[in-house]
Amino acid sequence: MSYAAHFRVWRGDAGGGELQDFSVEVNEGEVVLDIIHRLQATQAGDLAVRWNCKAGKCGSCSAEINGRPRLLCMTRMSTFTEADTITVTPLRAFPVIRDLVTDVSFNYVKAREIPAFAPPKGVAAGDYRMEQIDVERSQEFRKCIECFLCQNVCHVVRDHEDNKDSFAGPRYLMRIAELDMHPLDEMDRTKQAQDEHGLGYCNITKCCTEVCPEHIKITDNALIPMKERVVDRKFDPLVWLGSRIRRRENV
Amino acid sequence: MTDLTMHRHEYDVVVIGAGGAGLRAAIEARELGMRTAIISKSLFGKAHTVMAEGGIAASMGNANPRDNWQVHFRDTMRGGKFLNNPRMAELHAKEAPDRVWELETYGALFDRTKEGKISQRNFGGHEYPRLAHVGDRTGLELIRTLQQKIVSMQQEDQRDHGDYEAMIRVFAECAITDLLLDGPRIAGAFGYFRETGDFVLFEAPAVVLATGGIGKSFKVTSNSWEYTGDGHALAMRAGASLLNMEFVQFHPTGMVWPPSVKGILVTESVRGDGGVLRNSEGKRFMFDYIPDVFKKQYAETEDEGDRWYTDPENNKRPPELLPRDEVARAINSEVKADRGSPHGGVFLDVSTRLPAEEIKRRLPSMWHQFKELADVDITKEPMEVGPTCHYVMGGVEVDPDTAAASVPGLFAAGEVAGGMHGSNRLGGNSLSDLLVFGRRAGLGAAQYVDSLSRQRPAVRESDLDDVMGFALQPFETDVGENPYEIHQELQQAMQDLVGIIRRPEEIEDALARLEKFRERATKVKVEGRRQFNPGWHLALDLRNMVIVSECVAKSALERQESRGGHTRDDYPAMDAVWRQVNLICSHPAGSVEVEVKQQPVPAIRVDLIALFDRGELAKYLTDEEMAGLPEGDLTT
Ligand SMILES: Cc1cc2nc3c(=O)[nH]c(=O)nc-3n(C[C@H](O)[C@H](O)[C@H](O)COP(=O)(O)OP(=O)(O)OC[C@H]3O[C@@H](n4cnc5c(N)ncnc54)[C@H](O)[C@@H]3O)c2cc1C
Ligand code: SF4
Ligand code: SF4
Ligand code: FES
Numbered sequence: 001m002s003y004a005a006h007f008r009v010w011r012g013d014a015g016g017g018e019l020q021d022f023s024v025e026v027n028e029g030e031v032v033l034d035i036i037h038r039l040q041a042t043q044a045g046d047l048a049v050r051w052n053c054k055a056g057k058c059g060s061c062s063a064e065i066n067g068r069p070r071l072l073c074m075t076r077m078s079t080f081t082e083a084d085t086i087t088v089t090p091l092r093a094f095p096v097i098r099d100l101v102t103d104v105s106f107n108y109v110k111a112r113e114i115p116a117f118a119p120p121k122g123v124a125a126g127d128y129r130m131e132q133i134d135v136e137r138s139q140e141f142r143k144c145i146e147c148f149l150c151q152n153v154c155h156v157v158r159d160h161e162d163n164k165d166s167f168a169g170p171r172y173l174m175r176i177a178e179l180d181m182h183p184l185d186e187m188d189r190t191k192q193a194q195d196e197h198g199l200g201y202c203n204i205t206k207c208c209t210e211v212c213p214e215h216i217k218i219t220d221n222a223l224i225p226m227k228e229r230v231v232d233r234k235f236d237p238l239v240w241l242g243s244r245i246r247r248r249e250n251v
Numbered sequence: 252m253t254d255l256t257m258h259r260h261e262y263d264v265v266v267i268g269a270g271g272a273g274l275r276a277a278i279e280a281r282e283l284g285m286r287t288a289i290i291s292k293s294l295f296g297k298a299h300t301v302m303a304e305g306g307i308a309a310s311m312g313n314a315n316p317r318d319n320w321q322v323h324f325r326d327t328m329r330g331g332k333f334l335n336n337p338r339m340a341e342l343h344a345k346e347a348p349d350r351v352w353e354l355e356t357y358g359a360l361f362d363r364t365k366e367g368k369i370s371q372r373n374f375g376g377h378e379y380p381r382l383a384h385v386g387d388r389t390g391l392e393l394i395r396t397l398q399q400k401i402v403s404m405q406q407e408d409q410r411d412h413g414d415y416e417a418m419i420r421v422f423a424e425c426a427i428t429d430l431l432l433d434g435p436r437i438a439g440a441f442g443y444f445r446e447t448g449d450f451v452l453f454e455a456p457a458v459v460l461a462t463g464g465i466g467k468s469f470k471v472t473s474n475s476w477e478y479t480g481d482g483h484a485l486a487m488r489a490g491a492s493l494l495n496m497e498f499v500q501f502h503p504t505g506m507v508w509p510p511s512v513k514g515i516l517v518t519e520s521v522r523g524d525g526g527v528l529r530n531s532e533g534k535r536f537m538f539d540y541i542p543d544v545f546k547k548q549y550a551e552t553e554d555e556g557d558r559w560y561t562d563p564e565n566n567k568r569p570p571e572l573l574p575r576d577e578v579a580r581a582i583n584s585e586v587k588a589d590r591g592s593p594h595g596g597v598f599l600d601v602s603t604r605l606p607a608e609e610i611k612r613r614l615p616s617m618w619h620q621f622k623e624l625a626d627v628d629i630t631k632e633p634m635e636v637g638p639t640c641h642y643v644m645g646g647v648e649v650d651p652d653t654a655a656a657s658v659p660g661l662f663a664a665g666e667v668a669g670g671m672h673g674s675n676r677l678g679g680n681s682l683s684d685l686l687v688f689g690r691r692a693g694l695g696a697a698q699y700v701d702s703l704s705r706q707r708p709a710v711r712e713s714d715l716d717d718v719m720g721f722a723l724q725p726f727e728t729d730v731g732e733n734p735y736e737i738h739q740e741l742q743q744a745m746q747d748l749v750g751i752i753r754r755p756e757e758i759e760d761a762l763a764r765l766e767k768f769r770e771r772a773t774k775v776k777v778e779g780r781r782q783f784n785p786g787w788h789l790a791l792d793l794r795n796m797v798i799v800s801e802c803v804a805k806s807a808l809e810r811q812e813s814r815g816g817h818t819r820d821d822y823p824a825m826d827a828v829w830r831q832v833n834l835i836c837s838h839p840a841g842s843v844e845v846e847v848k849q850q851p852v853p854a855i856r857v858d859l860i861a862l863f864d865r866g867e868l869a870k871y872l873t874d875e876e877m878a879g880l881p882e883g884d885l886t887t
Binding site: 030049 | 295361475511
């Protein structure tokens with residue numbers, strides 16, 4: 001049942017690197033991460049890769065397999081034939097540190113720029129009341145395991161490095177949507193998303209949604225509704241006025 | 252030329268570990284004005300806590316108003332077979348609800364009851380539905396919430412000091428290899444950055460260990476590469492002691508097939524929500540395994556057990572929900588008696604118990620996990636499951652109120668700390684433990700730092716040379732062993748010889764092998780450079796796994812009874828005399844070996860004892876202890 005597979009793994013660092021060929025044993029039921037681990041244990045002790053849970057829960061093991069952004073631990077070898085060559089490369093949108101490990105600090109910087117949950121004033125801990133149906137919308141987005149595959153695939157940053165400053169990326173635009181839909185959050189966030197975090201760059205190609213291992217409908221459920229609200233705000237004088245008044249009440 | 256670059260940082264409090272315990276400790280320390288560093292081997296937000304599935308136990312009484320801290324305390328003591336540190340179990344039961352509610356003020360979104368409160372689910376050993384949850388990804392919610400709380404504090408610091416990292420900074424992908432002392436007191440922590448291989452020194456008078464568990468010393472485990480027992484080993488080498496290391500929890504339900512996912516956890520919620528265990532004959536075998544101490548609390552027939560899900564007031568719970576140690580041993584026995592499933596486990600079936608849609612709604616990540624990793628649709632067919640090494644009850648001996656270890660300036664919370672769970676942890680009691688004692692450790696550390704005079708402990712440069720020399724060793728030998736091979740052999744030895752059922756000859760065999768591993772671990776060789784080199788990281792972790800495994804084996808040999816996460820083939824029963832004994836491991840300076848000694852278990856306060864009835868106490872206490880109880884009805 002086991003066979004020798006042909007793997008090509010990118011090895012190198014910030015200074016450059018190349019694809020290295022390996023012939024490596026594959027057994028029934030294994031995933032790509034198992035094969036990378038076997039390479040570490042038997043042929044390349046210093047091969048750098050990130051992983052933790054090995055069950056699609058932590059979002060550490062993101063890489064590109066045959067050019068497609070995937071979790072290494074959730075990509076089964078049975079999706080390939082024995083004759084296939086399997087090429088594993090680091091995420092393309094982020095700078096390489098070593099081998100399959102990239103510098104994802106961009107995402108942590110963006111996370112810090114999104115204003116945090118604004119708790120309702122005057123409601124004590126223990127007194128929060130929310131309906132299941134109202135929390136479910138934000139809960140969908142909180143399934144995010146921060147694998148950054150969507151950040152890696154979105155063409156706004158993948159193809160235009162210089163957009164990184166002004167564009168938070170799908171994961172963090174979705175974070176704004178999550179807070180916006182939180183039943184008890186007290187901040188108005190739509191305008192922020194548009195003006196400060198680059199919602200306008202998104203042209204709803206849905207590539208982010210397609211790669212999301214948690215199957216979150218990032219574009220349909222987070223980005224498009226937020227865009228619609230931005231448009232409403234811009235053109236509806238009443239909404240515009242309303243948002244002004246609400247703002248003033250908060251001061 | 253070897254690059255000896257070393258970064259230096261100074262902090263008031265250094266928290267090692269960015270799981271639930273570490274993050275909660277850091278939040279507390281920073282709130283009390285401490286400049287705080289958080290260090291973790293993985294990226295921020297990836298610690299083990301992220302994997303927790305089922306929920307967090309707190310007696311909020313949302314699902315059953317009869318729940319309260321006393322009931323939670325009772326369940327915790329029963330689960331731990333009365334070996335818990337009673338003060339820890341008390342603090343935990345009392346404070347857990349506040350810690351959960353607090354999470355909502357940080358932005359957490361738990362599943363709700365009809366009244367809009369936090370929903371609570373059933374779990375093994377908990378009398379009432381008690382686990383706050385978010386589907387089966389509660390750990391993710393917990394860690395993300397704490398992570399986002401820290402970000403919000405950093406945003407305040409940006410506003411007030413113009414620097415996000417003025418008061419609290421996260422050092423991700425940084426591993427601590429040694430603690431540094433000034434006399435008996437903590438002076439700092441030394442380690443390396445994974446990304447560059449550069450060394451780093453944190454000078455700080457207080458260190459909080461929140462490094463999690465030790466599962467990577469066993470072959471079949473639900474734990475990740477991070478669980479090499481670093482905190483346990485760091486504490487011992489600094490002079491602190493470890494408590495009851497023989498108690499290792501084998502979770503009854505890990506995946507068994509395919510081999511590459513063997514050990515990955517199948518959450519207890521599957522059983523809490525109605526899933527049942529069957530053997531190859533289709534029998535719900537758990538009814539044959541209800542031990543005497545639990546006879547009064549568990550159903551005797553399938554009908555009664557089934558009725559309990561809808562009418563818990565008038566029926567007893569099914570034995571599938573016994574504490575984990577009982578279920579794991581039962582599965583082990585069924586497999587040994589040749590009544591197992593094709594791949595050496597038993598069947599866990601929820602497909603015949605709940606409608607498919609309901610399964611997908613309540614157990615989404617289990618559905619996903621089996622579908623994607625094993626080609627099994629759990630809404631249509633049973634899963635195959637078997638025990639997997641999951642959690643260590645043993646850990647650093649701490650003061651319950653402050654989480655302080657015996658070394659001044661050293662604190663420990665979360666899985667790395669001992670005492671709270673006694674000989675066996677109940678599901679859901681870890682996440683609550685992280686928050687309750689994480690907070691207390693942050694508080695304890697801050698108070699300790701405040702109490703110091705201006706003269707802080709200082710790091711000795713000669714100590715730095717030593718620890719750096721140790722870290723570089725694997726690059727400096729020309730011939731040496733592959734660290735991966737030693738690791739695999741160690742895992743196999745612990746699994747086979749100090750696993751679920753323990754025999755003295757086998758434990759001694761394990762100890763003999765460990766002695767060799769200890770020797771071999773000092774002579775490993777790694778290829779390549781220091782930059783992000785997993786071979787090197789493993790080489791350094793081996794030392795910790797060896798010392799921690801030695802503690803487990805030695806304590807297991809010493810304790811001549813079976814209790815919770817420790818089962819001796821030659822002493823199959825629980826022994827009330829042994830309930831009075833804690834086993835303490837220490838590593839005296841200059842010695843190679845670990846030392847084990849016996850120490851009395853702290854007495855249970857009279858008002859806490861009074862929460863149990865005499866009949867139940869008699870199952871755990873010695874006659875002498877029973878005679879010493881106050882007169883009259885205890886429970887009034
Ligand atoms: C699959 C699974 C499911 C679980 N489900 C539940 C559940 O439903 N309910 C429940 O209550 N419990 C559950 N548990 C148990 C619970 O998740 C853990 O016990 C708990 O998360 C441990 O948290 P912690 O904060 O102590 O450590 P962790 O979250 O494990 O964090 C340890 C941290 O320490 C860091 N660290 C370790 N060593 C070093 C070092 N040398 N230098 C620097 N940093 C270091 C790591 O990088 C990490 O950041 C589950 C466990 C598993 C494995
Ligand atoms: S939908 Fe928007 S955010 Fe998503 S990939 Fe396309 S452009 Fe990027
Ligand atoms: S939204 Fe999906 S793809 Fe993006 S980081 Fe989260 S889990 Fe990954
Ligand atoms: S290792 Fe956690 S998602 Fe792959």
